Amino acid sequence: MRRLRSALDEQLATLGEPAFPGSDEEAVAACTFLALRLEDPPRALLKAAVRCGLAVLADRAPGHSLEVRVPPYGAVQVIEGPKHTRGTPPGVVETDPLTWLRLAVGRADWKKAVDGNDVRASGVRSDLSEHLPLWPDE
Template sequence: MSTPHRYSDTVQTVLDALDGGIAPDRLALRDAVRELLADLRSRVPGRSVEVRVPPYGAIQCVEGPRHTRGTPPNVVETDPATWLEIATGRKTWHEAVSTGKIRASGVRADLSAYLPL
């Protein structure tokens, strides 16, 4: 499957490891997750959805009512490998949700319109 654009060397190295069934270097995985989260935040600015990829990062994105205290009403949470798969188009949003790889709650928590990056 071809990627929609050229990813950084860090992201590509992690994707190659995952594609090969090899556990990627932990620091490279962290950096790749953070890079793609930052890309999503810059493409879809806002503060109505919190996207969590523990233990590496969390961002707020998507226009709409701003969340300021307590648990956000719109939350997306997934593991690092799944985040890389959906952010780069190796897996669709709907595939990941239907298999339980993404937990999404709230009316604005569907990010399928913004992915892959």
């Protein structure tokens, strides 16, 4: 979380804005919205937003039956169901960082992202539409 706050506050300072005063989860949301606001978000900001957003998803949808991958920044296991211990999990979702952030705030529709091949989803529990967006765009 320290890295996320550092990346967020550094970018806000670059934009002439004050440091972010909110809670940790609010900081994750703010970092995500800021990364999407920028035409070319800095790698540290993008990485922090993706990793912390994945952690929020894992907290809200605990389990081990689905692996959500956002290369090159992170992966988490989520959703209750059969636990796997080796090899490929029973369900996998994979997308790029900006698509993940758009899904996290509701700027991308889950079904359209899957149908448009922006998200690759396989397995019985691979539909994340029930868990996204994490922070609806206001």
